[in-house]
Amino acid sequence: MRPQDLVLKKPGLVIVFISAIIFASIISAMNVETVSGTESFFAKENKIYQEYKLYEKNFQKAVGAIFIFIKSDDVVNYETYDFMLKLGEEISKVEGVEKVVSPASLLIENFGVIPTDEKILKDLSERYFSELIPKRSLAMMMVEIQPVASKKQEEIAKNIEKAIKNTEIPSGAVVEVTGSPVLGYQIKSEILKSLGITMVASILLMILFLVVTFSGVVRKKVTTFLPLLISVSAVTIVYGLMPVLGIPLSEHTNGALPMLIGLSIEYAVQIQNRFEEEIQRREVDDALKISIERTGRALFLAYLTTAVGFLSMLSPGVPAMSWFGIVATLGLLIALILSLTFLPAILKLIERRKFSAEKGAEVSKLEKSLSVVSNITANRPRGVLVVAILICVVGFYVSPLIELETNYNKYVPQNLPAIQKFRELESVAGGQTIYTLVLQIEEVDEDVLKRADELAEYVKGRVDLIYSYQSPMSLVKSYGSLEKVPEEQLQRYISGSTIAINLYSTASGYEEYKRTLESIKQSVDFYGWDGDYFVTGQAALSTEIGTIMINSQTTMTTVAYIAILILLLAIYRSIRKSVVPLIAITTVIGVMNLIMFLSGVKQTMVSIALNSIVLGLGIDFSIMITERYLEERQRVSEIEAVKRAIERTGKATTTSALAMLGGFGSLMLSTFPVMRDFGFLALVAISFSLLSAFTVVPAFLMITERVSRRLNKKSVASFVSA
Template sequence: MLRKVAGIIVRYRVAFALIALFLMVVSVYGIGQLRFESDLSTMLPEGTPAIADYNILQNEFQSGDSTIIAVKIDSIEPGGVYDIRDPEVIEAVYELEQRLRQREYVTDTVSIADVYMQVLGRLPRSEEEAKFVLDMLPPEQRYSLVSRDYTMTMIVVTISREKKTETLVRVYQGIQEDMKSVKFPKNVEVIQTGNIGITYRILELLQSDLNKTMAISFILVIALLLYFYRSPVKAIIPLIPLIFGVTMTLGFMGLAGIPLDLATTTIGAMIIGMGIDYGIHITNRYYEERRNGRDIEDAAAEAVAETGKALLGAALTTIAGFAAMYLSSLPMLHHLATALILGLSLAALNAIVITPAVVILEEDVVKKLKGHYVRPEVRSGSGFIGELFHSLGRTIKAKPRAILGAVLLVTLLFAYGVTQVTTEVRLEKFVPEGMPEIEALLDIRGEFGGQDEIYVLVKADDVRDPAVMRAMYIFEKQVKADSYYNGVFSSESPADTVYREYGYIPNDREKIRAALGEYQGVQTVSNDYSMALIKFTGDFGGASMDDFRRIMRYFEEETKMAQSTEFPPGTELTVTGDLYLNYVLDQITSVEINRISTYGTVFVVLIVLLLFRRPKVSLAMITPMFLGALWTVGFMGLAGIPFTQSLAGVISMIVGLGVDYGMHLTHRFLEEMNEGNPRPIVTAVGSVGPGILAGALTTAGGFLALLAGELPTIHDFGLTLAFGIFASMTAAYFVTPALLQIFYGKKVGGGSE
C-alpha cells in the first residue's frame, strides 16, 4: 500500500509541490494573525474556583492588578539630588501621581506626596520641612514610604483593566508616557515594575525570542546539513520541505487563533529541530539507493516507501506522546499540543511529498549542467563517521550484555537526580535576572518589606453586620501578628475604615454603614454589601518555592480556621489575587506532570505494540524511550532546572520523540534480517546510525537555539529537550541493538557472548 502511494507521490510530484506552494501562500497571511498571550489567568483551567474568585476581585472591586513605580537615587553626580526627601523629587512624584489618576484604568495611587498633602495641605517648600513631617510619623509608617537611607520611594498604582494582551500593552505604555512626561531631578531613576511591568516585559521577550530562536535554529540546522551533505545544494534539499512545514504551522496557528505564550513561543525552533529529521531520513535513503544503482524515480519511490514506514510509526508515536497533553487541564498545554501535532504532521507530510520533487529536480539540473548523473556522496554515511558506526555495530554484536551493564550504571546516576527535581511558577522567575524591573522589585522588597499582594474575599449576607466586621478586624490582627512567619507588612479592610472612624467596631449597623459611606479610598465592599475585601501586603514570593508554598498554605489554613471560629455561620472566606493564582497553578502543574507523563508513555507503548505486534521487537524499541525520559528528569534535578507550567509536558514530549530512534534502528534491522543478512545489527547501526546522528544533531540544534532567548523558561525548555534528544539517541544506539542482538542473534547466525 505504502509503495503504491510512494509511486503516486513520485509520479505526480510537481502537482503535489504546487498544492504545497498554494498552502504556503495562505499560511503567510495566517502568520499576520498571530497574537501573543501573557495573562496568567488564561493559563488556568476554566471552572477553577480560584478563577471565579479572581474574576470577582476584578469585576466587583476593580482590584487585583497593580504596578509599582520605583523612584530612587541612582548616582551621586554633582548638580543632582542626593536625598529622596528633596522637594523637587516630591513635586515630581506628586505631578506623576496626578497624571496617572487621569487615566481611566487607574483606580488609586499611593505615594509619599499624599502624606504631605494630608499633613500640610500642600507640598513641602524645603528639605527641612520635608524631613520634619516624615520624622513625625511612626517608624513603621515612615519606612513604608521611603527607604531607611532615604534614597528610594515608590508610587503604588492600582489598576482595573480587561485581561487582554492589547489592554496590558496600552496600560504599560500609557504609564511609561506619563513617567517620561514628568521631569525628575538629576540623579533620580524611575522604573515601572510589579505585575504590569514584569508581565509586559515577558510579553516583549516572547516576541523577540520567537524571531531570534527561529533564526538561530535555522542557522544551526543549515551548518549541520552543510557538514553532512558536503554541498550547499544538497543541504537545501531536506531544508525546503521544513521551511514549508514551519510556515504552514505558524500560519495555521494564526488562522485557528492559537496564541503564542510561554510554551508555544518555542514552537518555531522546535518544529525546525524536529521536522528536519524527516527530510534527512528520506534524503539519506534516496542517496543510499542511488549509490546501489537505482534510477532516480525508483530510488525516490523506494526512499518514500521504506523510510515512510519508519517515519509513519515515528510520527504516530511522537503525536501520541504530544496528544497526552490534551488530557491536561492547563489550556497552555492544549495549545502546545495542538501546535506540535500540527507542526510535526505538516513537517512529515511536506518531507514525504516535497522531498522527492526537490531531490529529483536537483539531479536533473546537475545532469543538464554536467551531461551525466553524479553519484551522490554524503559525509554521514562514509569516512570516519561511517566507520565509527560500523565499529559500534560490531562491538554491540559481540558484547551486548556488557553494553547493557554500562547503561545500567549511567541510569543509576540519573535516578538520583530524579529525587532532586523541583517546580517553579512564580511570575518574577520567568524574567532574566539583572533586568531593571526585577532589580527594582528586589530593591522594593528589601527596603519596604515587599509589595506583593494577597486578598481574602469575605462573603456574607451583609458584611456590615457588626459580628462580621469585628471578625474581620480580629482576623487581620491575628495574621499581622504572624508577620515573622508569613511576611505580611501591612493590611487594609473595611474593618480598618470603621475602626479609624470610631476607635472601635460599633454594634450599630447604621454607624458602620455611615463610616463605609464616607470612605473615599480603594473600594473594599461590594455594591450590594454581600462581599468585602481584606488586602495583605508583604513579601510573599519567598526566597524559594518552598517558602512561597508555605506562605500560601498559611493563608489557606488561617482563612479556613477563621471562617469556622471567628466569623458568624454562613460567612465564607477565600484567598485570591495574582500571587495566589501562581500557587494554584503550582498545585495543578505538580499533578499534571505525573498524569501527562503516564498517559503519554501508555499511548506510545500501545501504538508501538499495535504497529509491530511483536513483544521483543517492541521492547527493544521502547526501552530507549523510557531511559531517555528518566535520564532527562535526572538531568533536570542535577542541573537545578525546575518544572514550570511550560515544562509540565516535557516528559511526554521526550517519550514521543525518543521512541523514533529505536524505531528507525529496529525497522532497518528487521528489513536486513528478512533479506537474509547474516549481520543485520551491524548493517542497521552502520547505515541508519549516521542518519539518526544527523537528525538528532539538527533536532537538538533547533532546541539549543532556544538558549538564545532571554526568558529563563525558554532556556530551560531548550536545554531540557536537547538533552532529552541526546539521551534518547544514546540509549537507542546502545540499548536497542543490544536487545535485538540478544533476542535474535542466534536466529541470524551471529549469537551473543
Template sequence: ILYFETENARDDTIKVNITDVRILKEISQIETGRDSQGRGLNYVPNDHGEEDDFIYVLSIASIVRELNGSSSRAIPAFFHQVENATGVDLDFLKPLKDAAVAQAGTYRIPDDQDDVNDWVDQVDPRILEHMVLDTNKDKIWDSAISLLGLVSNLDFDEITMRVREYYQDEVERYNAQAPPGYRLYVRDTGTIPVTKDVQDRSVEEGINALVIATILVLIALFIFHRTLKILLIALIPVSVSIALTFSIVSITRLPITPQVIAVGPIIIALGVAYGLYIANRYAEESQIEDKTERIKVAVRTTGKAVFLSAVTTAGGFASLMTANILPMQTVGLTLTLGILINYIVAMLLVPPLVLILDYHKRGDSFGRYFKKISPIPARHTRKILATGVVLLILSMGLLWSGAIGSDVDFLSFAPEDQPSLMTFKDYGDIFHGGASGMVIVRGAPATEDRYEDSMKDYDVLQSVDNLEAQINRVENVWAISVVDIFKTLRLKNILQAQADNPEAFQLMEYLLAIMSDLGIHQHEKYENMTYWDIIVQSPENKQPYNVRLFWIEMVYDSLTPEVREFFINSDYSKMLIFIDMPIKSVAKSRAAVDGVNRAVARWPAGQSTSKLTGVAAVGITVNDLIFINAITSLILSLVFVLIVLMVIFRSVRYSIITVIPLSIVIGLLPLTFFIFGTPLTIITAMLGSIVVGAGVDFSIHTTERIREEGETLEGVQQTIETSGRSFVEATAVTLAGLLAGFAIPIKPIHVFIGLIMFLLV
C-alpha cells in the same frame, strides 16, 4: 506598580525627601491629575474603573490625599450620625456645617509642607515602610511606590503603553521645570507590564533563535553531506513548516511565552530529520537507475517509518495539551502542529526537490565506523541490559526518595535584562513586595435594622484586627485592612481643621456637647485618640445608643468610595485583607503562604475566612500540579505511541520492543535531573513527553529497518550500518538546531535545552 525615585537615591548629597510637597504633588498628578494641569491615570477615583480602567491607587500620595480630605467628609458624617443618634432636627446648625466643610481640607496634597509632614507622621510605620523607603541609609526617604489596581479583561498592550506614555511625558514636563535636586525618576512594573514585555521579547528572541537554528542546522548538514543540494532540500520544507505553524499559533491568539520560543529550534531540528531520512534512503538506493523508481522506493519504505514517527511524535507532544497549565498546553499544541505540518510539507516537497536536484552523497567518511560499531549490540547484549537495569533502579530510587523536588521561580522565565522585570526584582528586594494577594472575610449584609455579623459589627472588626496581627507575625508578610484606616484617622483632625474658623469650631462644640450629654463622647478623653481607640474604649452596652456603631458608621461615611470599596463590598458583607510579600521561588514562598493560612485557620474572622489567594498562593498551586501533569502527560504519550505502533505494525511484540528503549530513557529522567541539579519546573515537566515525541523516531526506524532486513544478526548489523548513520546525522542536526536555544537569554531555557540534548544523545 509605579516605582518613584528622587535624585537622592542616586546622589546622597542631595537632601530632598520624596515626601517634599513638590515631589508628592507630581506623584499625585501622575496618579489622579488633581494637583496640576491635565488628568492623571486614575482621573475618576470613584468610578470602579468604568471610565479610566483604574479601580484604586495605594501609595503615600493617596494616603496623604485621603487624610487631608478626611475632615471635609468626616464633618457631614459626624453631623449625620449625631442626628441619627439623638433624633433631634439639627437644621439650625446646617450653616455652621457648610462653613466647616468649606474650611476643611480636600482630596489633594496640601500646599504646606508641615501639613504633609503631619499626615505622614500619622501613618502606621508598618504601612509606611511599604510605601516609602530610604534605600541608601542617609535618613532621607528617596523611593516610593504606587500600586494601581486595574479592571479585568484589559488589553495588556494598550494599558501598558497608555500608562508609559502618560507618566513619561508628565515626568519629562515636570523635570524640565523642577529646581535642582527635585527631579523625579519613574519606572513601571507589575504582572501586567512584565507579561506584556516578556511576550514581546519572546517574539523577538524567538525570531533570533529560529535564524540561528537554521544556520546551525545548515552547517551541520553541509559537514555530513558536503553538498549545497542538501541545504535546499532541508531548508525549503522546514521554512514553509515554521511559517505555517507560527501563523496558525498567531491566529489562535495563544500567548507567546518563553516556553513557546524554545519550540522553534525543536521543530526545525525534527523537521529537517524527516527530509533527511528520505534523502538518505534515496542515496542508499543508488543501484536503482530509474530516479523516479528510486524515490518511490524511498518514500514507500522510509516514508512509512517517517509517517509512523510523525504520528507518534505528534501524539507524544499532544499529551501536553491534557495538562491544566496553559504554558504546557500551548507548547503541546505548537509542537503537535509543527510536527504534523512538517510531515505533510516534507512528503510534498522533499521527493520533488530530491529528483530535481538529483541528490547523492559525496563520499561516506563515517561508514567504516559503523561497520565497527554494528556488532557491539549482539556481542554485549547482557552487559548493555545489565547497565540499563542498574541505572533504572538508581533513577527510580532517587524519584521515590524525594531527591527530585519541584520548584517554580516565575521571574526566572523572563530575560534578566528586561527593564520591567529588573524593576519588579527591585520592588521585591527593597520594598519586600510583589507577590500580592488577599484574604476574604465573609459576614452578613448590613441593613437599616440589622448590622450584626456585618463589617459594621465591632466584634467582626475586632476579629479582623486579631487575624491581621497574626498574619503580620509571619516572616516577610505584611497585611492591611480597613481597621488600619480606623487606626490612622483621628477625631482631632476635625477639630484642628476648624481652628481658624470660629463658626465651624462652634459647630463641633455643639455636636460634642450633645454627644457628651448622651454619654457617647467625653471630649477631653477622646480628642487625641484614633477612631479605633475610641471604638475599643466605648461602652459595650447598645442601649439607648450603640456607641460603637455610631463611630464605625461615622468612619465609613468619612472615607472616599475608592478607599472604602477597596476593602469593603457595597452591602458590608465582605472585607478584603490585602497581603503582600516578596516575589520569590515557590519553595521559598510556601512558608509564608502556609503561615498566613495557619493564621486564618487559628484566628478566623467573621462568619468565615478564605485562605490566601493571589500571586504566591496561585504559584504554589501551579507548582503542586506540575508533578501530576508531568506524570499524566508522560503516561498518555507512551500509551498513545504504543497504540499507534500496534495499529501500524499489527504486532504487539514489535510495538513493545519499539517502546522499551524509549521507556528506559524516560526512566532515566530522575537520574538526569539529579545529575544536573535541576528541580521539576513548569518547563522541565514537559521533558518526558518531548523526549517521547523526539526519541520515538529512532526506535521506529530501527524496528522498521530490521523488519525489512530480517530478524537476523546480519539484519541487525545492516540496520546499524545504514539507519545508524542517519540517526547520527539526525541527532547531530537536531543538536545543532537546539544549540540556538542557548542564544535565548533565559536560564531555565538553557537548562531545558541542555536536558533535551543530553536525553536525545
C-alpha cells in the same frame, strides 16, 4: 489520481499551489497575537484561578497596579511632593487610568494642603504614608487602571511613560516605572526578539548540519539545502495557521517554532536520501515513486509516535501546554506532507538525466566509530543493562527532589527594566510573600472588622512562616474610627460584602508556599469564621502552578507511555518488540532526572513536557535499531546482528539525531531562561536517546532472546523426561 502521480505528472502545478499557500501563510502570520503571563497556565474552570480573578475584580486589582519610583537623596520635601501631585494630575488625563495614589495625593485628600514645613511633612508621612515612603530616598506612586484587555493595559502603560517624560522632574531626582502592564509589553517585545534570534540560530545550525552530513550524499550541490527549504516552509505555514486556530505567540510557543526547524528537516532528508540512492539505477519518475511510497510509509509511522508524544501535552488541559503540542504536531505533519509533495516536485524539475553510474561507497568515519560502541554492547549486554537499571533507579529516586520553579518572573529575561524594578520593589518591601485572606461578611462595621483582625492575629500566631498582617482594622486604629478612614484607602481592604486581609510570610519555594497555604486554611477553619472565605494572592497562584506542574507531568507521561505502547502493539503484535523501545526511553528519563538534580536545573512549566516529547521523538531511534537487529538476526548470530544493526543503521540514526539537536540547541540562545533550560535538557535527552538506542536496546534484545532460549530448552527437557 494518487497524490504521487500528480506530483510526478504536474510538478509545476504542485509547486505553484504550495507556494501560494506559503505566501498566504506569511500574510496570515502578521496577525499572530503575542501574549504573556500566567493566565495560560490555568484551565478556565480552575477554582484557584477563578478566586484570584474574583479578588482582582472586587478589589480593583484586575490590571495589576503600575508603580512609579521617585528617587533622590531625600524625597520628603515640598518640591518632590509638589512634583508627585503634578505628575498624578498629568497621569490622570491618560485614558484608562482610574486613579493615582501618592503621598502627595493622600495629604491633599486628608489635610487639603502640602505643608511647607519639612518637620510637619516628615511626621505626617511617617504616620500615615510609611508604605509609600519605605525610606527617605524613595517614594512610590501607585496607578490603578480600569479593567481592560491586556493589549489596552500595555497601551496605557506606554502613555503613562510619555506623561512622565512630559512632566518636569526635580533636580537630582530619578523616576522609574514598573508593574504588570509595563512588564507585559516588555515581555512581548522580548518574545519577538527571542524568536528572531532562535530562528536564525536554528537555520544556521541546519545549514552547518547539511554541509557536514548531507552534502556528500547529493550529486548536485544545489540540492543540498532543499530539506532546509521544506523545513522553513513548514514552519511558515504553521506560523500562518496560528491566528486561524487562535493560538498566540507566547513564552512557550515561541520555542516550538525554531525547534520545528530541526525536527521537520528529518523527513525531507530521508526522502531525498532515498531518491539519491534510487536515481543511481533508475529513471527519475521511478526513483521518486519508490522514495515516496517506501520511505513515506516509514516516515508516517515515525510521525505517529512523535505526534503521540506531542499530543499527550493536551491531556492536562493547560492552555500553554496545549498550544505547544498542537503547533509541534501540526508543524511536523505539514513537513511530512511537503516532503512527500513539494520536495519531489522540485526534484522532478531539477533532475533531468535518467541515471548515472554509482561510485563505490567508502566506509564512513562515523561507521568506524560506531563499531566501538557495537563491540561494547555486543560483548557486554549484561553490564549495559545493569548500568541502565541503576540509572533508572537513581533517576527516579531523585525525581521528587528536583525543585519546582513556580515564580513566573523567573521565566522571563532578567535584564528587562520592569523585572529589575520588581526586584527592587520586593527588596524595599522586605521581599515578603503575601497571602490574601478574603472573608465574606454580612455588613461592614467596627465589630466585624475587629473580629477579622482577631482572626488574622490568630493565624499569625499559629502559622510559623506568617510574621505580620494588615487588615482594615489597622486603618481604623490609625485614623481613630471607621468613618475617618479615606474611601480610597478603605477600598484596598473592603469591597461590598467582602474584606481582605494581607498576611505577610517568609515562605519561599513551592513546598513552603504549599505548607503555609494549608496551615492558613486549617487555622481559619479551626478558628471558625461565620461566612465563606478563600485564600488567594501570588503565593496561592504559585502553589497551584506547582500542583499543576506535578499533575500535568504525571498525566502527560502516562498518556504518552500508554498511547505509544498501544501503537507499537498494533504495529508489531509482539510484547517484546513493543516494550524494548520504551525501556530505552525510560532510561533516558532517569538520566534527565539525575542531570536536573545534579545541575540544579529546576522543573518549569515547559520542562515538564520533556518526558512525553522524548518518548515521541527518541523512540524512533530505538525502533530503527530494533528493526535492523531483528532483520539481521535471521541471517547471523546475536553478536553479529548487534554489530550490523548499530554500524549500518547508526549513521542514518545519528544524522536524524543531529538534526534534532540543532533544532533544540538553538533554544539555548533564547533570551528566556525557561527556554534555555528546556533547550539544554532536550540536548541531553536526545543525546542519551541515541546512546540508549545503541546500547540498551540491543542488550535487552540479546538478553531476552537468551532467556527465552533457555526456557524453551527447559520445557523441551521436561517434556522428554516426562
